Amino acid sequence: MPETRFTKDHEWVRQDGDAVTIGITDHAQNALGDVVFVDLPEVGREVAAGEACAVVESVKAASDVYAPVAGTVVEVNGALAADPALINREPTAGGWFFKLAPKDAAEIAVLMDEDAYARFVESEA
Amino acid sequence: MADTESLLETPLGGLHRALGGRMVGFAGYAMPVQYPAGIMAEHLHCRGAAALFDVSHMGQAEILGEGAAAALEQLTPADVQGLKPGRQRYALLTTMLGGIFDDCMVANLGDRLFLVVNAGRKAEDFALIGAALPPGLRLNVLADRALLALQGPAAEAVIAPLAPALAALSFMGVARAEIGGIPVLASRSGYTGEDGFEISVAADQAEALARLLLAQPGVQPAGLGARDSLRLEAGLCLYGSDIDETTSPVEAALTWSIGKRRRTEWNFPGAERVREELANGPRRLRVGLKPEGRQPARAHTPIQAADGSTVGEVTSGGFGPSLNGPMAMGYVDRALAEDGTALDLMVRGKALPARIAPTPFVPHRYKR
Numbered sequence: 001m002p003e004t005r006f007t008k009d010h011e012w013v014r015q016d017g018d019a020v021t022i023g024i025t026d027h028a029q030n031a032l033g034d035v036v037f038v039d040l041p042e043v044g045r046e047v048a049a050g051e052a053c054a055v056v057e058s059v060k061a062a063s064d065v066y067a068p069v070a071g072t073v074v075e076v077n078g079a080l081a082a083d084p085a086l087i088n089r090e091p092t093a094g095g096w097f098f099k100l101a102p103k104d105a106a107e108i109a110v111l112m113d114e115d116a117y118a119r120f121v122e123s124e125a
Numbered sequence: 126m127a128d129t130e131s132l133l134e135t136p137l138g139g140l141h142r143a144l145g146g147r148m149v150g151f152a153g154y155a156m157p158v159q160y161p162a163g164i165m166a167e168h169l170h171c172r173g174a175a176a177l178f179d180v181s182h183m184g185q186a187e188i189l190g191e192g193a194a195a196a197l198e199q200l201t202p203a204d205v206q207g208l209k210p211g212r213q214r215y216a217l218l219t220t221m222l223g224g225i226f227d228d229c230m231v232a233n234l235g236d237r238l239f240l241v242v243n244a245g246r247k248a249e250d251f252a253l254i255g256a257a258l259p260p261g262l263r264l265n266v267l268a269d270r271a272l273l274a275l276q277g278p279a280a281e282a283v284i285a286p287l288a289p290a291l292a293a294l295s296f297m298g299v300a301r302a303e304i305g306g307i308p309v310l311a312s313r314s315g316y317t318g319e320d321g322f323e324i325s326v327a328a329d330q331a332e333a334l335a336r337l338l339l340a341q342p343g344v345q346p347a348g349l350g351a352r353d354s355l356r357l358e359a360g361l362c363l364y365g366s367d368i369d370e371t372t373s374p375v376e377a378a379l380t381w382s383i384g385k386r387r388r389t390e391w392n393f394p395g396a397e398r399v400r401e402e403l404a405n406g407p408r409r410l411r412v413g414l415k416p417e418g419r420q421p422a423r424a425h426t427p428i429q430a431a432d433g434s435t436v437g438e439v440t441s442g443g444f445g446p447s448l449n450g451p452m453a454m455g456y457v458d459r460a461l462a463e464d465g466t467a468l469d470l471m472v473r474g475k476a477l478p479a480r481i482a483p484t485p486f487v488p489h490r491y492k493r
Binding site for chain 2 (some may be wrong): 030034036039040055057058059060061081084109
């Protein structure tokens with residue numbers, strides 16, 4: 001299994017062949033609560049690192065999801081339209097959001113690893 | 126995350142934390158937005174059985190003395206003098222310009238009036254009321270009382286064995302009673318659209334009462350998140366979002382709270398504007414909105430007509446767990462306020478098609 005990296009906005013990023021898969025962390029889904037809708041980017045859209053490109057709506061509020069690295073959207077998770085609660089049940093597996101073809105794969109390596117993210121979450125608490 | 130250190134605590138703060146409540150700041154108080162079950166489960170449990178809410182942040186007060194009802198009518202278009210002993214009524218406090226200063230519940234306890242007002246407005250309300258009372262009348266702010274709301278179709282079955290007199294109340298009835306030996310003042314009312322009770326209790330007995338109610342079969346705690354989605358499904362206004370000093374009772378579609386007699390006397394604050402709007406129609410109206418599909422539209426979402434002109438704004442919006450879909454309320458130009466009118470909600474710059482819809486979105490189930 002390829003290594004997962006994390007952002008300060010609570011996205012996870014996983015190298016998946018030429019693409020990277022992006023979702024939100026278990027910590028993030030827990031903070032959001034029951035997800036009821038996801039607004040996903042168009043396939044083919046070019047995004048900059050840190051650009052808001054998806055929105056996740058819980059009963060209570062809407063939250064942006066950011067592109068962890070620059071790239072082109074190559075696929076979105078169609079299963080979320082019918083079952084957005086997948087994000088709560090399987091945040092780091094079936095609840096993925098979209099895949100990017102990264103502009104520069106080296107951008108991924110500078111993101112937090114699992115331990116660093118765990119420390120970051122703790123520091124925010 | 127909100128800094129909860131400078132926030133006030135209700136008498137149930139310790140219990141909320143013991144139950145795993147996620148505390149947030151609301152109107153200056155640390156309040157549970159949800160417990161571990163989550164907003165969706167808490168909401169559905171309230172509609173299916175019974176939920177217990179802490180609403181102790183709200184303001185409670187009584188007006189004592191001869192002529193209290195007439196004195197309060199100086200500040201509201203509600204018929205307070207016609208309110209019978211043991212009955213409660215929804216009332217708006219209005220401004221001189223015909224806006225809404227606050228909304229509240231007023232009960233006639235026989236020898237006094239009992240008021241419950243919004244947490245975020247209680248200081249202003251009590252200053253306003255205190256200043257309006259003539260000599261011989263006294264406002265007694267009940268800062269040492271907690272308020273619990275037991276809401277849901279099982280609420281009556283929960284209360285009946287503990288306090289039969291309360292189970293016998295009809296919607297908007299009020300009575301003093303004891304629950305498990307604890308003296309309370311309870312009304313058959315709430316903010317969820319369900320049958321239920323709002324129970325005023327001395328602060329130092331609030332936790333014992335809450336624990337007793339939570340120990341009854343079918344009762345689960347619910348937080349402010351579920352309270353908000355429940356009241357929106359029920360089409361009930363949130364002060365500060367759906368109504369405020371700029372909205373009139375007529376625009377807010379709350380004319381039913383204006384007493385018949387008051388519409389002949391026209392002697393309440395802002396009567397001129399209300400009278401004009403009742404005669405000629407208001408410029409805009411509060412309406413329910415149902416977006417197509419699953420996407421919610423939140424407060425402050427602009428509302429557009431088919432020609433692209435902005436015709437209003439969403440004031441509350443979210444996802445209704447019982448409705449199993451998105452819902453909103455907001456204000457639109459009166460000409461577009463007809464049920465079924467197609468409009469666009471501009472969510473993040475994109476048009477979300479919606480229709481004007483009747484409220485409540487989920488039928489009320491009050492015990493009339």
